[in-house]
Amino acid sequence: MKKAALAVALLFGVAPPISAATAGATRLPQNVIPKHYRITLAPDIPAEKFSGDETIDVELMEPSTTITLNAAAIEFDDASVTSGGRTQRAQVAVSAADQTATLSLPDAVSGAASIDIKFRGTLNEKLRGFYISKTPRRKYAVTQFESTDARRAFPSFDEPAMKATFDVSAVIDTSDIAIGNGRVISDTPGPGDGKHTVKFARTKPLPTYLIALLVGDFQCSEGSAGDIPIRVCATPEKVPLTKFAVDTASKELNFYNDWYGIKYPFEKLDVIGIPDFAAGAMENAAAMTFRESALLVDEKSGSPSVRRRVASIIAHELAHQWFGDLVTMRWWDDIWLNEGFATWMTPKAVAALNPAWSTAATDAQATGRALTTDSLAATRAIHTRVETPAEIESVFDQIAYGKTAAVLRMAESYIGPELFRIGIRAYLTKFSYNNASAEDFWSTMMESTKQPLDRIFSSFVLQSGAPLVHVETKCEDGTTRVTLSQRRFFASRESAGGSKEVWTIPVVARTLDKDSVQRFVLDQPTQNFSLSGCSPHLFINANGRGYYRSDYAPGLLESDRRLQDSLTAAEKVSLIGDDWALVRAGQKNVADYLGRVEVFLTDHNPVMVQSTVSSLASIGDYLTTDADRDRYRAWVNRLLSPIAREVGWTPSATESDETKQMRSETLSVLAEVGNDVEVKKRARELARSIIENNMSGDRSLAANILVIAAESGDAALYEEIRAKAEKAKSPEEYRTYLAPLQRFTDPTLIRRSLEWALSPQMRSQDRALFIAGILSNDQARPIAWPYVKEHWSEIERLIPPFTIGRIMASMSRACSPAERDEVKAFFAAHPAAGSERAARQTLERINSCIAFREQQGPNLSTFLGASK
Numbered sequence: 001m002k003k004a005a006l007a008v009a010l011l012f013g014v015a016p017p018i019s020a021a022t023a024g025a026t027r028l029p030q031n032v033i034p035k036h037y038r039i040t041l042a043p044d045i046p047a048e049k050f051s052g053d054e055t056i057d058v059e060l061m062e063p064s065t066t067i068t069l070n071a072a073a074i075e076f077d078d079a080s081v082t083s084g085g086r087t088q089r090a091q092v093a094v095s096a097a098d099q100t101a102t103l104s105l106p107d108a109v110s111g112a113a114s115i116d117i118k119f120r121g122t123l124n125e126k127l128r129g130f131y132i133s134k135t136p137r138r139k140y141a142v143t144q145f146e147s148t149d150a151r152r153a154f155p156s157f158d159e160p161a162m163k164a165t166f167d168v169s170a171v172i173d174t175s176d177i178a179i180g181n182g183r184v185i186s187d188t189p190g191p192g193d194g195k196h197t198v199k200f201a202r203t204k205p206l207p208t209y210l211i212a213l214l215v216g217d218f219q220c221s222e223g224s225a226g227d228i229p230i231r232v233c234a235t236p237e238k239v240p241l242t243k244f245a246v247d248t249a250s251k252e253l254n255f256y257n258d259w260y261g262i263k264y265p266f267e268k269l270d271v272i273g274i275p276d277f278a279a280g281a282m283e284n285a286a287a288m289t290f291r292e293s294a295l296l297v298d299e300k301s302g303s304p305s306v307r308r309r310v311a312s313i314i315a316h317e318l319a320h321q322w323f324g325d326l327v328t329m330r331w332w333d334d335i336w337l338n339e340g341f342a343t344w345m346t347p348k349a350v351a352a353l354n355p356a357w358s359t360a361a362t363d364a365q366a367t368g369r370a371l372t373t374d375s376l377a378a379t380r381a382i383h384t385r386v387e388t389p390a391e392i393e394s395v396f397d398q399i400a401y402g403k404t405a406a407v408l409r410m411a412e413s414y415i416g417p418e419l420f421r422i423g424i425r426a427y428l429t430k431f432s433y434n435n436a437s438a439e440d441f442w443s444t445m446m447e448s449t450k451q452p453l454d455r456i457f458s459s460f461v462l463q464s465g466a467p468l469v470h471v472e473t474k475c476e477d478g479t480t481r482v483t484l485s486q487r488r489f490f491a492s493r494e495s496a497g498g499s500k501e502v503w504t505i506p507v508v509a510r511t512l513d514k515d516s517v518q519r520f521v522l523d524q525p526t527q528n529f530s531l532s533g534c535s536p537h538l539f540i541n542a543n544g545r546g547y548y549r550s551d552y553a554p555g556l557l558e559s560d561r562r563l564q565d566s567l568t569a570a571e572k573v574s575l576i577g578d579d580w581a582l583v584r585a586g587q588k589n590v591a592d593y594l595g596r597v598e599v600f601l602t603d604h605n606p607v608m609v610q611s612t613v614s615s616l617a618s619i620g621d622y623l624t625t626d627a628d629r630d631r632y633r634a635w636v637n638r639l640l641s642p643i644a645r646e647v648g649w650t651p652s653a654t655e656s657d658e659t660k661q662m663r664s665e666t667l668s669v670l671a672e673v674g675n676d677v678e679v680k681k682r683a684r685e686l687a688r689s690i691i692e693n694n695m696s697g698d699r700s701l702a703a704n705i706l707v708i709a710a711e712s713g714d715a716a717l718y719e720e721i722r723a724k725a726e727k728a729k730s731p732e733e734y735r736t737y738l739a740p741l742q743r744f745t746d747p748t749l750i751r752r753s754l755e756w757a758l759s760p761q762m763r764s765q766d767r768a769l770f771i772a773g774i775l776s777n778d779q780a781r782p783i784a785w786p787y788v789k790e791h792w793s794e795i796e797r798l799i800p801p802f803t804i805g806r807i808m809a810s811m812s813r814a815c816s817p818a819e820r821d822e823v824k825a826f827f828a829a830h831p832a833a834g835s836e837r838a839a840r841q842t843l844e845r846i847n848s849c850i851a852f853r854e855q856q857g858p859n860l861s862t863f864l865g866a867s868k
Contacts, residue, residue: 026098027159027387032067033059034157034164040197041130041153042171043141043215048123048132050141054154056115056164063110070151070158071101073129075120079103083113099148099389101155117155127764127800129153130213133276135235140216142274144282144289147332147396148389150208161330161435163205170198172215179214179233181206181285183268203285204265205433207328212284214272221246225253228264234273234296241296241730245271248311248353252318255352256345261425262432265326271295271314278765278800281313283320283342290317291765293731303699304657306732308357312350319345327431332392334438336382336461339396340404356656360570361607363409364544368577368611370402371549374466375581377495378840381464382407383438390834393802397837406547407460413545414506414519415451423449438462452504452521459504459523460547465489467503469522469546472553475534480511482538485526489549492848493586508542511535512566517542539567544574549581560599569607572600576608580615583856584848590619590856591863597639604643606658613665620673621778622815622853623860631864636674640666649682651700660700667701671708683708691720694733703736710740711779718749726761738766742773742780750774750783758794768803771795772810781813785822792830805838812842815849 036057043050058067060083067081071094079090081103090103103115123132123141129152133140143153151158170178174194178184182201189196203211220233223246230249232242249271257263266286277291294313297306323345324338347358373379382404386392412420426448427441442457468489474481484507488499507520513535520529531538537557540550557563557575567575579596582588593615600608616636624632647655647663670676671683687709690702706721713721721737728734741753756762757770774784788795788807796804811823820843827839 026100028070028100028157028162029068031061031064032069032157033061034162035059036165036167037154037156038167039154040169040171041213043123043130045123045132045139045141045173045176045215048125048139049120050123050130050153051118051120052154053116053118056117056156058113058115058157060110060113063108065105065108066102067105067115068100068102069115069155070099070148071119071155072096072099072149072151073121073124074101074152074155076101076155077118077120079115079117081105081109081113081115083109083111099151119155121152124152125764127276127278131276133274135237135275137235137237138217140214140218140235140275142214142216142277142289143212143284144277144279145211145284146209146279146282147392148209150211153213156208158208160207160209160328160332163207163328163433163435165205166203166211168200168203168211168213170213170215171195172198175217176215177218179212179218179270179272179287181210181212181266181287201267206285206325210283210285210325210328212282212287212289214274214287214289218272220270223247223250225250225264225269226257228253228267228269230269230271232271232273232295234292235275238273238292238296241298242273243299244297244302244307245295245310245314248314249318251353252311252315252349255349256318256322259345259348259421260322260428262322262326262428264321265432266321269321271317276763276765278803281317283317283324283338285321285325288314288317291731293735296731298730298732301699302730302732304660305700308350308354308657311353311357312346315346315349315353316342318349322428326433327428328435330435330437332386332395333383334436335392335395336400336404337436337438337441339400340382340402340408343401343405344408356658359607360543360545360568361573364570364573364577365607365611366402367406367409367544367547368573368581370398370406371466371489371547371577371581372491373398373841374403374464375489375491375549375585376841376844377490377492378837378844379464380837382461388833390801393834394805394837396802403460403466403547407457409545410506410547411453411456413508413543414456415449415453419449419451423453455504455523456506459502463501463503465499465501466548467501467505468549468551469505469507469540470551470553471538471540471556473536473538473556475536478532478534480531480533480535480538482520482529482531483526484520484522484529484540486522486548487525489581489585491581491585492844492851494847494851495844503548505546505548507540508545509538509540510542510571512537512539512562515566537566539571539575541571541574543568544570546574549578550575551578551582551587560596564599564603569605572605572608573611576600576611583615584852586851586855590623590859591866594619594635594863601639601643604646604662606656606662609640609643609662609666610658613669616669617673619860622849623857625857625861628861628864632860633674635864637670637676640670640674641676644670644679649686649701657700664701664704668704668708672711680708680712684712687717691724694724699732699736703739706736706740707743710743711745713740713744715746715749718744718746718752722756738770739773742770743777745777745779747783750780751787754784754787754791758791758798764799767795768799768806772806775807775810776813778813785811789826796832801832802834804832805835808832808835808838808842812845812849814846815853817850820846820850 039054041052076092088105093102129149133142178198180200181203185201186199218233219236219239220231221242223230232245270287272289273292273295280294281290319342323341329337351358423445427444442454446454465488467486470485472483488501505522509518579593583590583593643666670679683705686705725737757767
């Protein structure tokens, strides 16, 4: 990815949920099953603490004198168990390492029983459990429980299969409101002066990680979807930014009701923006919580890209109300049943809202991103065994989200969307208000569609990696003989030896000669197929829906001018992505890739520009030498300058969002890769206007303009941008000014940004991604990396645990043996629970880049010599 876009992606990407990183926590015994919780929580927000009492109705499967449940950072004041009319006082033994509390009784109990506990805890500042969120004006008490942090708010059976119903009450200050999973059924004064008690309706059966409670002076905008009331809530000063989310949630909820054929399963929907929130958003049943930048939009000045992003995140969390909340995975090894399905559903809802915001081409781009991660030897299978909280956190990744969604799109494309929806509806109906496993899903899909989806899904879910499909065709006696072969694709040659995986691949192909669709099931290392008639030009990934890389025998797809007219935008995205992956892996010449880019960009398609700018930047960063850098810059300028002239610097009133994005990315590449003097000059002029006029104009372009200016900016510009960030009035404005602060190259200014990241002035939620953005800056990294190493203990103390992996991942930009060895030594000396795979992937990416530079550098020089 080009540097500016990488900074924005790292800083503002949707984060996975946060949880504990303690490595020793273990599974609970399965002899006690919770049925119902009655919980009262009383937060003391100024003192940053809370108290609570609860009764848990349980069923003991066998007589026992002990009951073990989860608890972390909880102090027990009293505990007792009642069964058969007799109450016994319990002795409590807490294991901090296991995050459990064991209640020991004088005599065994069995059957139905009730556990009564009084407890206390701290409203922490770690953005997990029951925690404090702050604005300059006041504090709020809010929750984030996924994956394993409900145990930090109340003792519980904190595992997804242990669903129960909940009656929750909150004792809060008179001036505050409380928001929970249920509608408010009573609000009474007391107990005590200055307090009132809010009681919520009983929930449907839910796992503990989907329970939510938020307390403060939140205010809400209201709407509805049919008979479901909808509120979008925020701190009072941010309520004017909630209108877009209300309208979006209403329309998307109506879409889902129709698509699923199962009505929204809860009585109301609250959507809440929280000032401090580690994740992007969280699907708590009927009380979805969001980072403010993922929810709030200025309707007057908000850019189309921000509206699209907010609509997508709302759609993702709404999809979870069925995938995850109505039907919940049995254990965290099947988190893909939640996250991947919500990711797959999101484009459907977004397209219904605005068809231009979600297309087959954007789906193909998302598939390509997942395939890039899955080409690493250090990838994992979709279904991966996990036990501890740290292991659980590690599977909230591109595999759970992106790969799963891509595999679902592939299967849907193979059997057809309507038949696939029949299977989905059958699955959701069968397991409503219950739990399901991977086998439950694909067995139900196979039974309801009568298609071999069990074989397809199991091969892609249970095996790590992704296939490379090689295509050969030959015309004989009026018949096309097709030979397809598969092997695992690796990003580097060094990893390729000895791999034996074989997938059941549903291939949907198009014959370009006759434009007919053909379907194959490739389930052997090599298979032969026959087509009537002579159609040798076979494109094997129709509409870019397949989850595999493709490679064609010489002569099959080399007529690029014909491909330009024959392939859809999604198919071009798929093909150019496969070509680039093969170049990075040393299996294709970079010169051939650049030749195809030259042809595919002739029609100035925004999607194609977006799909190639990252590779063009990588070539400029890693392959050019002092001898050929000017020639490469000239080539980039010849390629992209016509596009820049066509779109200009100022958007028209009728242009698409894709065109706005194309303008932003094209001008950035011209400045950063092409070193275009005029573009840089104009960007500096516009940066001054952006700052002085408070981002009037195209906000889609503003962040990249500021980034271009920052890369040659001085201390005065730094101070102006920093001041704007600190005084930003909306999340989008804050994000726009934060991004360029990672791009300054003056050592003094780099250190100032790093010091700011670790100061109380920067929110905990932003620290890791801000630091990662600085490390991704090749010019800043020689200053930033020593600073990060020196302050590592402080970084670990200040940022949420799972975000350590993001800082590690940012070092993937390194591309030299010396940097690799330094990174490897540091990661080995400073292991972070849950981030081991991230560390391995980072080192693998660095090694891949080193090999890429060695293999393709001479090829680029040859290409540039021939392109004079």
